[in-house]
Amino acid sequence: MAFNNSGNRFQQTTPVALNLIIINVLVFFAQLFLDKSLDITGLFALYPYDSGFFQPYQLVTHMFTHGGFLHILFNMYALWMFGTTLERVWGPKKFLIFYLICGLAAGVAQLFLSDNPAVGASGAIMGLLAGFAYLFPNTEFFILPLPFPIKAKYMVALYAAYDLFGGIHPGKADNIAHYAHLGGLVMGFIIVIIWNKTDKKTFY
Numbered sequence: 001m002a003f004n005n006s007g008n009r010f011q012q013t014t015p016v017a018l019n020l021i022i023i024n025v026l027v028f029f030a031q032l033f034l035d036k037s038l039d040i041t042g043l044f045a046l047y048p049y050d051s052g053f054f055q056p057y058q059l060v061t062h063m064f065t066h067g068g069f070l071h072i073l074f075n076m077y078a079l080w081m082f083g084t085t086l087e088r089v090w091g092p093k094k095f096l097i098f099y100l101i102c103g104l105a106a107g108v109a110q111l112f113l114s115d116n117p118a119v120g121a122s123g124a125i126m127g128l129l130a131g132f133a134y135l136f137p138n139t140e141f142f143i144l145p146l147p148f149p150i151k152a153k154y155m156v157a158l159y160a161a162y163d164l165f166g167g168i169h170p171g172k173a174d175n176i177a178h179y180a181h182l183g184g185l186v187m188g189f190i191i192v193i194i195w196n197k198t199d200k201k202t203f204y
Contacts, residue, residue, distance in 0.1 A: 016092045017083035020099065021076050024121060027064045028072050041065055045117045046107050053117075059107040060100075065119040067175070075121045082128040089135065098191055102127025102184040109183025113167070118177035123184030126163075129156055130188030134196075160185055 013021075031040045046062035047053040066072035087095040106123020110116075132139070133156040140149035150158075160182065167178035 012084075013080060014084045014087035014092070014095075016096045016099075017079060017087050020083070020121075021079055024064050024066070024072060024076060024079075028066050031065065041067075041119065045119045046110060047117045048115055049111050051117075054111070059104055059111070062107055062119050063100075063103040063121050063124055066121070067119050071120055075125055078125045079121065079128065082125070082132045086128060086131050086135070098131060098188070099124050099128065101191060102130075102187045105187035106177075106180040106184035109186075110177050110180035113179040113183075114177065116175070116177070118180050120177065120180075122177065123180040126159070126181045126184040127188030127191075129159065130185045131192050134189065134192045156185070 027040070027044070034040050035042075044058065044061035044065040046058040047055075066075065083095070083099070086098070090098065103121065103124030106126070107118075110118045110123070129152075133152040137151065137153035139152045141152065141155055142149050143155065163176075163178040163181040163185075166174060166176060167182065170178070
């Protein structure tokens with residue numbers, strides 16, 4: 001995925017987005033090197049509420065735990081791409097609140113709608129995508145393998161349809177937390193709609 005930005009360069013990474021990326025990377029390295037002795041992934045993953053393994057803190061920790069190199073690479077790239085833009089629009093405090101609430105909503109959705117444990121920042125990232133699509137609906141992206149750019153408003157609709165279908169009809173080898181994605185996405189839209197109605201003078 002990449003902006004069709006017609007020559008404009010990405011702006012420097014903003015502080016909250018950068019620190020979130022750093023925390024995720026540090027936790028990932030802890031998983032790589034300490035899982036055999038401390039089971040970081042097992043401790044931080046979000047388990048179903050009736051599994052016997054669920055702990056309330058997992059609603060937060062699952063957002064900073066990932067299932068592999070490609071998983072964290074894609075999520076951090078999306079956090080950098082969408083997060084930097086949204087943090088510049090809203091400011092650090094408002095952006096962090098938005099990110100964490102979307103991540104928590106993703107966890108709650110996964111907790112009650114799925115029987116599988118989950119790790120990853122994907123739910124919070126989907127909230128960022130929702131916020132970005134609401135603010136900049138006509139920004140174009142290239143998404144492989146599509147040979148043409150697609151606008152943000154259509155991209156978010158495609159992702160939502162994919163996750164809805166995947167949640168209702170999961171494949172045998174499907175390990176994607178579709179309901180977490182949808183929970184973060186829906187919460188992202190709810191927040192930006194509320195902010196737009198209550199703060200029209202400073203909302204972009």
